[in-house]
Amino acid sequence: AKKHHRAVKIRPDRDDDMIATGxxxxxxxxxxxxxxxxxxxxxxxxxxxxxxxxxxxxxxxxxxxxxxxxxxxxxxxxxxxxxxxxxxxxxxxxxxxxxxxxxxxxxxxxxxxxxxxxxxxxxxxxxxxxFYGTSDRNVTPYHQTVEDNIIHRIVAELEASCDYARRRRTIEAFNANSRFIKRGLALTPVKFGISFTATHYNQAGALVHVYTDGSVHLNHGGTEMGQGLYVKVAQVVAEEFQIDLNQVKITATTTGKVPNTSATAASSGSDLNGMAAQNAARQIKERLTNFAAEKYQVPRDQVLFLPNRVRIGNQEIAFADLIRQAYMARIQLSAAGFYKTPRIHWDRDKGEGRPFYYFAYGAACSELSVDTLTGEYVVERTDILHETGRSLNRAIDLGQVEGGFIQGMGWLTTEELWWDEKGRLRTHAPSTYKIPLASDRPKIFNVTLADWPEASEPTVHRSKA
Structure with a gap:
């Protein structure tokens, strides 16, 4: 590209791609x-x-x-x-x-x-x-107090729902009578900190336009890579205006519309961009409320946004009709939203601060069978209980938990990276680098989102990453 002063596109084959990429x-x-x-x-x-x-x-x-x-x-x-x-x-x-x-x-x-x-x-x-405590024994090695600890209840509920104690006794009896096939059972928790540890990345912008037909254009700084971010942020905007999701059109992320975007990473995409989009939508909603209250001579608290319509005093009009009226009255129907995560700070030199806005909790219980002669293993059953606060989209969140487990299972069991003494990767094709197949998933796979927690901090609709 430097020699010819023009863009260059490289399409390596799978082997070269696996060798060269990080x-x-x-x-x-x-x-x-x-x-x-x-x-x-x-x-x-x-x-x-x-x-x-x-x-x-x-x-x-x-x-x-x-x-x-x-x-x-x-x-x-x-x-x-x-x-x-x-x-x-x-x-x-x-x-x-x-x-x-x-x-x-x-x-x-x-x-x-x-x-x-x-x-x-x-x-x-x-x-x-x-486990961390709730009122004491609750300070991390980096001096952040754990204020939202719910791991005791998460583990207790999973331990009961997966019948851990009985299954452990059953496995002990099975192993005593099985010479070569042995079974194991483990229940492990997780506490994951949510935020970029580089504090300045914890910001996001969004752009929202409302058109005279009642449709909405949404652009924000997050990148959709199959994790459902676009749908979640669109849901946030649709909820603010109380309109159908199909009325919100999402366009591809571009710095021409929302500048200085942070990476879509650190499990913060929905938190940051959802809050920025909500901020933009609320600016427009505030203008519409003020306009309707003045035009119809009613108090502001009598302007209510209902599904696809707006109640103003004792009458209701379609959302699109209110938008057209606001346009004719020269009300601005566009807004740039912004959000920055509060309360977080981190001093790397001192090794202390509050790098995470909150923590997400979960637990998994897995049962395996291992052939002690060949090393072949089978995941017999996995039960997962994870909490996402008040989930923005339970179907998406369940898919993320399921996919995360399978990805982790592959990482810790079959996906071995092997380099020779010269630093050359030798496991650089599906024949030598074994990713999980659909048939490798647990025979019984129960994934549940806890329906009782909500974020302890004012995140978007009290959801969690």
Whole structure:
């Protein structure tokens, strides 16, 4: 492109693509842990060493987020955690779903498993012993107070609904009588911090136009990549105006309409862009309310937006009719919205602050069968209970949880990246890099969104990422 002064498009084949592109950072986690005879953890010392590749890329923030999640849902009374981003002769690793968080949590869960084995107790019992508290034992290693802790109830509900205790006894009896096929059962929690740890990224803009036929044009700074962001933000706007979703037209993200957009990442796309779009819609709605109150000589509180219509005093008119009247009265029907996440701050030099606006919680219980002769395994059953606050779209959120589990299952079981001594990737095709198939999903797969929580902070409709 530099030589010919023109744009160049490259279409590598699958092998070259897998060799050249950045991967999720693999970590070597070293730790020392102190605990008492009951399994109460007294202190942890972590070292997270990450393969970063030949350039820095986003390895610094990724390894930082691994440290942010080295506690997962557990209170460490004393903790020392550090990362080592390693320069290696391999492809430059980069951002990937979870952004270091899952690697940090795996380290925490390994500690729990080791302690449980050492004291001879069920790992779930050790997990519950070491959960964050609500009024005490609630300060993270980075000095943020956990104010929205609901992990105790999440785990209790899942433990009951998946019949954990009975199934554990059944598995123990099965293993005692099965020579080669062994089964295992684990229930693990998750606490994931929501926000960019680089505070300045936690902002978003949106542009909303209302046309004289009552239709709405929406543009915002988020990128749709199959996660349902466009639909969620359109729902927010439709809800503000009380119009049908098909009346909201979403156009592709462009800095020509909304400038200085943040990355659609950190699980913040709906939070940031939904709030910005809501802000724009409310500006227009405020103008319409003032206009209707003045035109029809009624108090502002007697102007109510109802499904596809507006009640003004004792009469109702179609939403499109109100828009046409406002246009004729020269009321501005366009607005630029903006949102910045409040309360967050982070001092990296001191290693303290409030990097996350809130936390999202969940738990999963999985049962496996393993052939001890061949290593072949089958996921017999998985039960997941996750909370998304007051979900903006339960169907989308369920799909995200299901997909996230399968992706994580592949990451931790079959998707092995193998480099030779010269730093060349040897697992660079579907024949050697095994992603999960539809047939690899759990035989029984129960995914539920908790219907009782709502965000403790004033997020968009009290939803969570």
């Amino acid at each position: 991967k999720r950072h693999d970590f070597h986690v070293d730790y020392e842990v102190g605990f008492d005879d009951e399994g109460n953890i007294l202190g942890v010392d972590f070292m997270f060493a990450a393969r970063c590749g030949f350039s820095a890329d986003l390895s610094g923030p990724v390894t930082d987020r691994a440290l942010f999640h080295c506690d997962n849902t557990y209170f460490w009374p004393a903790v020392h955690a550090q990362s080592a981003p390693l320069y290696t002769n391999t492809v430059s690793n980069t951002a990937f779903r979870g952004f270091g968080g899952p690697q940090g949590m795996v380290g925490a869960e390994r500690v729990i498993e080791e302690v449980a084995f050492a004291v001879g107790k069920d790992p779930l019992e050790i997990r519950k012993k070491n």
